[in-house]
Amino acid sequence: MTSAAGLGAAIRAANLRxxxxxxxxxxxxxxxxxxxxxxxxxxxxxxxxxTFSDGTFLPWNGSTGxxxxxxxxxxxxxxxxxxxxxxRPGLAERWEMGPNGxxxxxxxxxxxQFQDGWGELTxxxxxxxxxxxxxxxxxxxxxxxxxxxxxDVRAVDRYEVAIExxxxxxxxxxxxxxxxxxxxxxxxxxxxxxxxxxxxxxxxGTGAFTLSAYREETDIELSAIDGxxxxxxxxxxxxxxxxxxxxxxxxxxxxxxxxxxxxxPINYDSIKALAAAGIRTHYVAGNWAPxxxxxxxxxxxxxxxxPWHDRAVRQAMNYAIDKEAIVRHVLQGQAxxxxxxxxxxxxxxxxxxxxxxxxxxxxxxxxxxxxxFDMVLRTFTTSPGAELPIIAEVVAGYWRAVGIRAxxxxxxxxxxxxxxxxxxxxxxxxxxxxxxxPNVLQGLFASVHTSNLFATFxxxxxDAEVAAIGAELDRERRALLVRxxxxxxxxxxxxVYIGVANEPYGISARVGAWPTLSLVTNVDLVTxxxx
Amino acid sequence: xxxxxxxRLAEMAGALLVMSLIVFLxxxxxxxxxxxxxxxxxxxxxxxxxxxxxxxxRSLAVQYVMFLLDTLRGDLGNSVMGARQPVLxxxxxxxxxxxxxxxxALALSVLVGLPLGVAAAVWRGTWVDTGVRLVALLxxxxxxxxxxxxxxxxxxxxLGWLPTSGFGSARxxxxxxxxxxxxxxxxVARLTRVSMLEELDSEYVRLARIKGLxxxxxxxxxxxxxxxxxxxxxxxxxxxxxxxxxxxxxxVFGWPGIGRLAYEAILARDFPLMQGVVLVTTTLFMxxxxxxxxxxxxxxxxxxx
Numbered sequence: 107m108t109s110a111a112g113l114g115a116a117i118r119a120a121n122l123r124x125x126x127x128x129x130x131x132x133x134x135x136x137x138x139x140x141x142x143x144x145x146x147x148x149x150x151x152x153x154x155x156x157t158f159s160d161g162t163f164l165p166w167n168g169s170t171g172x173x174x175x176x177x178x179x180x181x182x183x184x185x186x187x188x189x190x191x192x193x194r195p196g197l198a199e200r201w202e203m204g205p206n207g208x209x210x211x212x213x214x215x216x217x218x219q220f221q222d223g224w225g226e227l228t229x230x231x232x233x234x235x236x237x238x239x240x241x242x243x244x245x246x247x248x249x250x251x252x253x254x255x256x257x258d259v260r261a262v263d264r265y266e267v268a269i270e271x272x273x274x275x276x277x278x279x280x281x282x283x284x285x286x287x288x289x290x291x292x293x294x295x296x297x298x299x300x301x302x303x304x305x306x307x308x309x310x311g312t313g314a315f316t317l318s319a320y321r322e323e324t325d326i327e328l329s330a331i332d333g334x335x336x337x338x339x340x341x342x343x344x345x346x347x348x349x350x351x352x353x354x355x356x357x358x359x360x361x362x363x364x365x366x367x368x369x370x371p372i373n374y375d376s377i378k379a380l381a382a383a384g385i386r387t388h389y390v391a392g393n394w395a396p397x398x399x400x401x402x403x404x405x406x407x408x409x410x411x412x413p414w415h416d417r418a419v420r421q422a423m424n425y426a427i428d429k430e431a432i433v434r435h436v437l438q439g440q441a442x443x444x445x446x447x448x449x450x451x452x453x454x455x456x457x458x459x460x461x462x463x464x465x466x467x468x469x470x471x472x473x474x475x476x477x478x479f480d481m482v483l484r485t486f487t488t489s490p491g492a493e494l495p496i497i498a499e500v501v502a503g504y505w506r507a508v509g510i511r512a513x514x515x516x517x518x519x520x521x522x523x524x525x526x527x528x529x530x531x532x533x534x535x536x537x538x539x540x541x542x543x544p545n546v547l548q549g550l551f552a553s554v555h556t557s558n559l560f561a562t563f564x565x566x567x568x569d570a571e572v573a574a575i576g577a578e579l580d581r582e583r584r585a586l587l588v589r590x591x592x593x594x595x596x597x598x599x600x601x602v603y604i605g606v607a608n609e610p611y612g613i614s615a616r617v618g619a620w621p622t623l624s625l626v627t628n629v630d631l632v633t634x635x636x637x
Numbered sequence: 638x639x640x641x642x643x644x645r646l647a648e649m650a651g652a653l654l655v656m657s658l659i660v661f662l663x664x665x666x667x668x669x670x671x672x673x674x675x676x677x678x679x680x681x682x683x684x685x686x687x688x689x690x691x692x693x694x695r696s697l698a699v700q701y702v703m704f705l706l707d708t709l710r711g712d713l714g715n716s717v718m719g720a721r722q723p724v725l726x727x728x729x730x731x732x733x734x735x736x737x738x739x740x741x742a743l744a745l746s747v748l749v750g751l752p753l754g755v756a757a758a759v760w761r762g763t764w765v766d767t768g769v770r771l772v773a774l775l776x777x778x779x780x781x782x783x784x785x786x787x788x789x790x791x792x793x794x795x796l797g798w799l800p801t802s803g804f805g806s807a808r809x810x811x812x813x814x815x816x817x818x819x820x821x822x823x824x825v826a827r828l829t830r831v832s833m834l835e836e837l838d839s840e841y842v843r844l845a846r847i848k849g850l851x852x853x854x855x856x857x858x859x860x861x862x863x864x865x866x867x868x869x870x871x872x873x874x875x876x877x878x879x880x881x882x883x884x885x886x887x888x889v890f891g892w893p894g895i896g897r898l899a900y901e902a903i904l905a906r907d908f909p910l911m912q913g914v915v916l917v918t919t920t921l922f923m924x925x926x927x928x929x930x931x932x933x934x935x936x937x938x939x940x941x942x
Contacts, residue, residue, distance in 0.1 A: 160719030168719055242686065245674060245719075250683050322730060323893040323901075324804050352802060352891045356786055360801040363794045520904050524668040527675060527684070557680050 150327070150346035151617075153629055154358045154370035156489045158351050161322055163309035164302060165235060166244040170288040175326050175349050178630045180290030180311030181339065183212060183232070183283040186544070188621050193280045196339070197227060197291055197312065198267075207274030207579045212283075214265040218338060220293040221310045221331060227291065229261030234294035236269075248288055251548060255282070273576050276584065281545020286625040314340050314630055315347060323351045343618075343634045355492060359612065368614040369629065373492045374438045380612050389440060389608035390622045394490045395540035396437075396497055397447040398423075398483070398602035402532035405556050405565040409532035413479045420599035422469035424459035426508045429604050431461075432500055436493050441607035445596040447562075448540030448549045449606045449624060452585050453592035458603060466508045478509020484517045484536040490609045491539035497604065498537045527559040535602075542624040546588055547576055554595065563600035641934050649923045653916065657708065660915040661701050669693055670717045670906035691717055704912065713916070714909035716902075724913035728895065732880075732917075734804060735887075735894035738817065739879035741810050743872060745818035746825050751868070753822075754829020758837060759856060769826055776823025785816040785889040802891040813890040817883060821875060828871055832864035866933075873929035877922035 159171030165180065184193040184201070198212040218227040236259040238244060240252045255278075258270040271278060282289065290311065297305045309317055314337040315328040326349040334342040350367060352358045358370040363383045372380065377387050400420065402409025413419045433441045446453045470478060485498035495516065502512040517536075525531040543549035552558055554568040571591040578584040596603075613620065618633035671687050688694050692703075707714060713724040757769035789812055793801030799811050836842060837860050845855045884896035895914060902910035 162719045167721075242690070250675070250680070254680075321804075321893065322727075323897065324891070350803060350891070351893075353897075354889050354891070357789065357802045357889060357891060360789050360794050364797060364801050366793075366801055366803075518904060520673055520906060521668065524672040524906070527672040559675065559680065559684065 148345060150348040151344035151629060151632055152348045152350060152367045154350045154352040154361060154367045156353055156371060158323060158326065162306055163317065164306050165288065165290050165292055166238045166241065166246045166249070167306060168245065170247040173288055174627060174629060175328065176290060177285065177628050178315040178328055178347060179309050179313045179317060180292065181313050182285040182290055184279055185285045186280065186623060186626060188623055191623065193284055201279055203276065207276050208271040210269045210278060212267045214267070216265060218312050220296065220312055221316050224293045224296045224310050227312055228264050229267045231291055231294045232267045233259050233261045235289065235291045239289055246288060274579060275547055275576055276579050276581060277545045277547065281548060284544055285628065286544030314342050325350050340630050342630050344632065347629060362612040362614060365614065368616050369620070370612045371489060372610050372612045374436065374440065374610060377438055377610055385612045385614065388611045388613045388620055390611065390624060390627060391608050392449045392606050392624045393542060393609040395446050395448050395606045396491070396494060396604040397538050397540050398501060398535055399538050399562045400601065401534050403563045403600070404561050407529050407532060412533055413475060413481065416473045417598055418469045418473040419475065422466040422508065423505065423510065423602050424599050425462045425469065426466035427501055427504045427602065428461040429458065432497060433605055436496050436500065437607050440610065441605040443605040445592065445603045446606055447553060447601045447603065449542040450546055450549065450588065450592065452588040456592050456596055463508050470509060478511060480511045482515055482534045483512040484515050484522055484534055486517050486519045486522060488519050488539055494537040494539065501602070544625055550575065550591065563595065563598065638934065642931060645927050645930060649927060652923060653919060656919045657705060657916060658701065660912050661704060664908045664911045665697065667903065668906055670908065673906055674717065708916065713913035716910045717907050718905050724909045727898070727910065728913055728917050731893055731895050731898045734892060735880045735883065735896065738810065738813055738883065738892060738894060739876055741814040742817035742821065742879055743876055745814055746821035747872065750822040750825030751829055753826040755833055755856065755861060757826065757830040758833030761834065769830065773823040773827045776819045779819065781816055781820065782885045782889055784819060785813070785886055788812050788816055804893055813886050813892055817879060817886050821879065824871065825868060828868050829864065832867050833860055836860040836864045870929050873925055877925040880921060881918035
């Protein structure tokens with residue numbers, strides 16, 4: 107009995123010790139977990155880019171390819187509503203358009219401070235930024251357009267800016283002042299004080315992040331000011347961002363699988379393999395349009411010797427292709443078949459060319475090509491657009507079935523761009539990717555205006571239509587004019603249309619939500635998973 | 638010896654002059670950077686203005702003379718891209734990454750290739766010899782980009798032992814250096830084997846054996862030391878190639894080196910950067926060759942004639 111009592115006492119004592127010990131252990135583990143959570147939380151959001159583009163940090167000394175990282179340092183006058191695409195107040199609290207659509211007034215938000223104590227954002231900063239953007243030495247992507255469009259920008263008073271345009275544009279605010287373009291506002295005082303070189307090395311904006319480190323073509327590190335709290339526009343959930351330059355898509359996919367990156371652009375054919383590895387895919391909707399463009403169809407640079415000079419041939423080339431099959435098998439269903447060579451909302455309802463090889467053959471015969479013809483189709487890869495060579499192969503196959511014998515010639519985007527802009531692409535066709543424009547007038551001017559070096563189908567009629575669209579101050583009427591031009595371009599088969607596609611990004615398990623729009627991929631809005 | 642060195646320096650200067658003309662003309666044959674710098678909204682007026690700004694409206698002869706004079710002053714011009722930084726500065730920034738990678742790859746090649754070559758020669762005709770020759774064959778036949786991707790997948794993704802890509806720590810060197818080293822290692826192993834076989838068949842080695850020296854001494858102290866000359870010559874010349882020709886490896890692994898810089902410059906038609914990279918890398922290559930030649934001449938005076 108004594109032994110049993112002793113054993114029982116021993117057991118009770120042991121239980122008591124355990125009862126005391128277990129909570130202590132749990133607290134310790136919890137502390138470790140908290141510490142681990144803390145460690146995880148301080149790991150930056152890692153975003154892979156195929157290139158940093160210019161790897162520069164002033165609004166006027168590089169292309170729009172820098173937006174992903176510039177948009178965390180600088181801010182915009184307006185921000186597009188992710189649901190409606192309507193402009194919402196940003197650095198500008200409100201704005202007004204003059205009665206003729208060619209003058210705008212903007213009133214700035216008060217109290218927005220530049221980083222590092224460089225003072226409050228004022229109208230002088232807006233005027234300065236625009237003037238630098240439009241200056242002859244500006245290499246910003248928007249420079250040429252702004253020079254063409256804007257006749258004057260001036261600070262009326264401390265918080266009011268006046269902008270005058272050469273021609274009316276009711277979408278000027280959304281099209282040129284929003285976060286969908288690349289005119290972020292820099293500090294005049296800072297740049298003038300330290301000079302461009304220093305300002306580029308240590309950029310100062312009003313955004314939630316500052317540049318911590320930059321290693322050329324390796325990485326860009328940014329850290330949230332005050333840990334991400336207190337900013338007027340965003341409360342970033344990641345205290346640090348790290349952009350990595352990873353040119354090879356396979357490498358980006360490998361990094362996603364290895365947990366080395368959180369967000370990375372991927373190819374469509376990587377989606378399934380990444381899903382099997384637990385990496386989900388986020389799509390930026392309607393971000394690009396695969397298309398085949400024709401040379402020699404711009405008035406003043408016409409080539410009457412190419413078969414597609416005849417509209418019937420161009421239409422035949424559209425009828426010959428099963429676009430649904432391309433969307434399903436090449437783009438993994440992530441595209442809408444349209445007659446847009448760049449995403450245009452007003453063109454979405456237009457009926458596309460159906461797959462009708464019999465009609466294609468009939469049109470070719472009518473046009474004098476009963477046995478088809480030979481042609482060259484140039485193709486290249488780009489980002490987005492890694493699938494363009496595959497699309498070229500598929501399209502060439504469909505064309506071969508109706509007698510069009512296309513020789514696919516791989517090229518580079520740079521070679522093609524040179525030939526295109528110098529008028530030396532008049533006898534070829536090429537695959538291309540049309541990118542979205544925040545203002546449809548921008549896109550129309552780029553693709554169907556005879557004065558533009560990169561137009562592919564343009565004549566006096568399209569010039570007049572573009573001018574009419576620009577001059578129209580009624581939004582509904584303007585939409586009708588845009589649609590009318592779209593119908594004309596479709597009927598003329600100005601391009602071989604495929605559709606408007608969503609751009610895929612691989613996303614790690616650390617990422618919660620990432621609100622994106624076509625052209626807008628602010629990573630400072632990314633949330634943590636589980637938060 | 639002094640005359641030999643001066644002669645080699647003069648030959649080098651002449652070769653660089655010819656190379657400068659070749660790269661100048663070839664760069665312009667690719668097309669100009671103006672078309673690439675223009676935005677989608679550009680007009681002819683914009684093209685004309687940018688052409689003037691970049692000095693491309695001048696005749697080729699004038700452009701070449703100005704380029705040559707600037708180069709002699711140490712000014713390789715400014716890149717036409719981005720912040721338009723001085724070309725020499727851009728190259729100097731990127732060179733250490735390439736030098737580091739090439740050095741590690743070369744060290745790997747020697748550390749692995751030499752022993753393999755020696756083993757193949759010593760155990761000639763056995764499975765060791767066959768194995769080494771197979772490794773050498775594969776090493777020189779396998780496409781480097783494929784190998785890089787496989788190594789990345791196995792060690793970076795599946796096993797998670799090493800970073801898949803990037804630059805910044807010692808661990809980042811492993812996969813790209815291993816990829817780069819395979820080709821050189823294969824060549825070193827084959828060269829070492831051939832060279833060792835010749836030495837092992839020589840009379841002084843037979844004499845050393847007759848004298849009763851340990852086989853290890855015969856192989857390592859006598860045969861190997863004499864067989865290193867062709868191997869070192871190859872490595873010296875190939876080192877410069879490793880620095881400049883690693884564009885595929887640098888692209889696959891996201892390595893910020895000279896090879897990738899050259900590729901980007903070509904894609905962007907960045908004339909000053911293209912010219913600068915080619916001239917600097919050519920100079921490196923020639924200096925490496927010259928050092929090997931001078932070393933040879935110093936060791937063997939017959940070479941100086």
